[in-house]
Amino acid sequence: MATKRAYASPLRQQAAARTREQVLRCAAGLFAGRGYGRVTVADIAAAAGVSPKTVFASVGSKSDILDRIVDQGVTASGHEEAVGRLLGLSDPRDLLRELAAATRLGNEGQFVVHEAIRKALPAHEQAEELWERATGEYRRALGAVARHLDTLTPRPPTSVEETADLLWFWFGPSGWRTLVVENGWSWERAERFLCRTATATLC
Structure with missing residues (x-):
């Protein structure tokens, strides 16, 4: 049958x-x-x-x-495509300007998702693993950008590791959140400031 x-x-x-x-x-x-x-x-x-x-x-x-x-949130971030574009740039100033714009786009577009994850951390039993899943690829992408910056002229005055840490400090989710949420800045103002600060430090 x-x-x-x-x-x-x-x-x-x-x-x-x-x-x-x-x-x-x-x-x-x-x-x-x-x-x-x-x-x-x-x-x-x-x-x-x-x-x-x-x-x-x-x-x-x-x-x-x-x-x-x-x-x-990880899928929608589009970090792979953004990193591909950044690694094709040869002027560090252009790269940092594009990085500021790309990370603003990602953080602004995924703001609700990022806030949902952030506010879950104190109550979630696997908070550390959750945060790594949410931000791990993002941080590794900024590490790739730091390594590329080290091959350009002028080279950053910092080591690759320190450059990667600084990029995360400026362009990671916490940096954007501090300026936009805690300080009440517009996304545009935050983008201009982060780009200016990164360029002044690394170039």
Whole structure:
């Protein structure tokens, strides 16, 4: 007797994908606003306009939701393409100007996701691993830029390791957050300042 094959409706799959995106978007907003520890699956369900059962079925537990948010943030950062462009530049001033613009674009576009992750750290049982997943590739990309800067003229007056540390200090998520959130600067003002500071120090 032939086994009945399950039929996967494209429309149903599209609807499920939209539901997942809605759940993740609402969860990121709630985590960023209230903090991971203060948000329940019921809160996420209410914000997304679905039942808690649908949240569990489409994405999983609250921890699963945060995992998906981290993965989405890493995928959406576009760091590989940006680094490829930067490594093709031969003038250090042009490179730092492009780096400031690219990291602003990434941090501004992923701000809610970054805040969701940051505010989850005190309440998440695997906070260190979570932060490494969220920022590891970003930091390694800045390390690649530091190594490239060391091959250009004029070379930075710092070692490659120190240059990489400085790039992370200026252009990592915490540097942007300090200027934009804590100091209330515009993203444009922060970009100009970071570019000017990096150029004055390294060139």
